[in-house]
Amino acid sequence: MSKQDEKFSFEAEVVEALPNAMFKVRLPNEQKTEVLAYVSGKMRMHYIR
Numbered sequence: 001m002s003k004q005d006e007k008f009s010f011e012a013e014v015v016e017a018l019p020n021a022m023f024k025v026r027l028p029n030e031q032k033t034e035v036l037a038y039v040s041g042k043m044r045m046h047y048i049r
Helices: 041-045
Strands: 013-018 022-026 034-038
Antiparallel strands (some): 013 022
């Protein structure tokens, strides 16, 4: 598997909706890390939010 094919999947809490289908999300770990996430694939093509 190449590095480009590696994907991560998490369940997280959306903290803030940003422009261009980007979201600030909080991961459920001890540090409550916040990361930027984006919508892609069929969810982006069909405007699923």
